[in-house]
Amino acid sequence: MDNPRILIAAGGTGGHVYPAIAIADAIKNENADSEILFVGTKDHMEWKVVPKAGYKIKSVWISGFHRRLTLKNMLFPLKLVTSIIQSFGIVSSFKPQVMVSCGGYAAGPVGWVAGKRGVKVVIQEQNSFPGVTNRMLAKFASRIFTAFKEAAKYLPSDKIVESGNPTRNTLDKVEKKVGLNSFNFDDSKPVLMVLGGSGGARSINEAVKENLDKLSDLQVIWQCGSRYIDALMKEVDLENNKNIRLTAFIDNMPEAYAAADLIVSRAGASSCSEFMMTGKPSVLIPSPNVAGDHQTQNAQSMVDAGASELLKDADAVNALPELVHSLIKNQEKLKEMNKAALKLAKPDAAKMIAKEILELAKSKNS
Numbered sequence: 001m002d003n004p005r006i007l008i009a010a011g012g013t014g015g016h017v018y019p020a021i022a023i024a025d026a027i028k029n030e031n032a033d034s035e036i037l038f039v040g041t042k043d044h045m046e047w048k049v050v051p052k053a054g055y056k057i058k059s060v061w062i063s064g065f066h067r068r069l070t071l072k073n074m075l076f077p078l079k080l081v082t083s084i085i086q087s088f089g090i091v092s093s094f095k096p097q098v099m100v101s102c103g104g105y106a107a108g109p110v111g112w113v114a115g116k117r118g119v120k121v122v123i124q125e126q127n128s129f130p131g132v133t134n135r136m137l138a139k140f141a142s143r144i145f146t147a148f149k150e151a152a153k154y155l156p157s158d159k160i161v162e163s164g165n166p167t168r169n170t171l172d173k174v175e176k177k178v179g180l181n182s183f184n185f186d187d188s189k190p191v192l193m194v195l196g197g198s199g200g201a202r203s204i205n206e207a208v209k210e211n212l213d214k215l216s217d218l219q220v221i222w223q224c225g226s227r228y229i230d231a232l233m234k235e236v237d238l239e240n241n242k243n244i245r246l247t248a249f250i251d252n253m254p255e256a257y258a259a260a261d262l263i264v265s266r267a268g269a270s271s272c273s274e275f276m277m278t279g280k281p282s283v284l285i286p287s288p289n290v291a292g293d294h295q296t297q298n299a300q301s302m303v304d305a306g307a308s309e310l311l312k313d314a315d316a317v318n319a320l321p322e323l324v325h326s327l328i329k330n331q332e333k334l335k336e337m338n339k340a341a342l343k344l345a346k347p348d349a350a351k352m353i354a355k356e357i358l359e360l361a362k363s364k365n366s
Helices: 014-030 046-052 072-094 107-116 132-142 148-155 178-181 204-208 228-237 251-259 270-279 289-305 313-328 331-344 349-365
Strands: 005-009 034-041 056-059 098-101 120-125 140-147 159-162 193-195 219-223 244-247 264-265 283-284 306-309
Touching: 005 014, 005 072, 005 107, 005 120, 005 193, 005 331, 014 034, 014 046, 014 120, 014 178, 014 283, 014 349, 034 046, 034 072, 046 056, 046 251, 046 331, 056 072, 072 098, 072 313, 098 107, 098 228, 098 349, 107 120, 107 331, 120 349, 140 148, 140 264, 140 349, 148 159, 148 313, 178 251, 193 251, 204 219, 204 228, 204 264, 251 270, 264 270, 264 313, 270 283, 270 331, 283 289, 283 313, 289 306, 313 331
Parallel strands: 005 034, 005 098, 034 056, 098 120, 120 140, 140 159, 193 219, 193 264, 219 244, 264 283, 283 306
Antiparallel strands: none
16 A cells, blocks of 8 residues: 555544544554644644644634524634635545544534545544534444444444544553652652643532642642633642642643542543553543533443442532542552453554554555
8 A cells, every 4th residue: 555645633622632643643653654634723722732743734714603692603604614615625635545533623524525525434433422523424434433332322333343542552651650759749648630631620620629628638630721720820829738739731641640549530531541541540520511411421431330430510529529538548449440440441442443544545545
């Protein structure tokens, strides 16, 4: 196969973008001559993250349609038409053999144009409840890779391969002692890691902030998100809370996972997949503000397997400390959750998806 050309569209959040990059890396590992082009939007994280990962990216002008009446909706028809014209240009010039949709608004027009032009479409759906873009593109798809079996209820079952979510394959390669040292922690107290996703999570931040005194017997890695960091740096007395590492974003995630005994997090699909791969027990607080309440469905899958505990967003402030302590002080329970998480893991997801994409690209040539 000569220089397979793969177009990958993903955007909006880390939950879409990081799996897309993991797939691109796996494609390159399988075939170094592969030509990969990303499509996204200029005002979201992919515009910075994708080039940093070493890939080219082109933009389309598109955003979501708001359910409530808003001035932004008046621009939507113009954006949609413009993004379709831009997508025609991208597909025509790049001439991909396979287009991969990892979800997000940007994937919609590109995937639609690719499907109409006879390009093979592959979908990678991270969540148990598929996003609107991937549901729309499903009719064009040759393969649909899912992470949760529940997604099969909403997508054509004959196209589905339950692969797991592609994750960064370096996350479980660090020893605990190295992880502790990197945060200037020791092994005298358990380590709690708090994650709010790429944008942070207001209610999780509130739950931690309001209970700092009850969590003082723990060492805490607290990723609060860039939009909340300035306010929290003023509100949290870090001088008297020397066991807390408050940060907008965690750059050294392998070390953070190695250090953590328990994680409190939103239930985004990529996060859940990382907890599976690293075998980390978790308390999942699903965001109530996502389409189809898919984070609750993601979390329930983890709970049913014995890997996680679920805490409702509205109960987080009052219930978090007691639940955290009941788990983090119970070594037997943590071991059980660890085994259950690892059992769910599919560490070769990216490699499997990459191989199938390259096979589809090859069949296009033949």
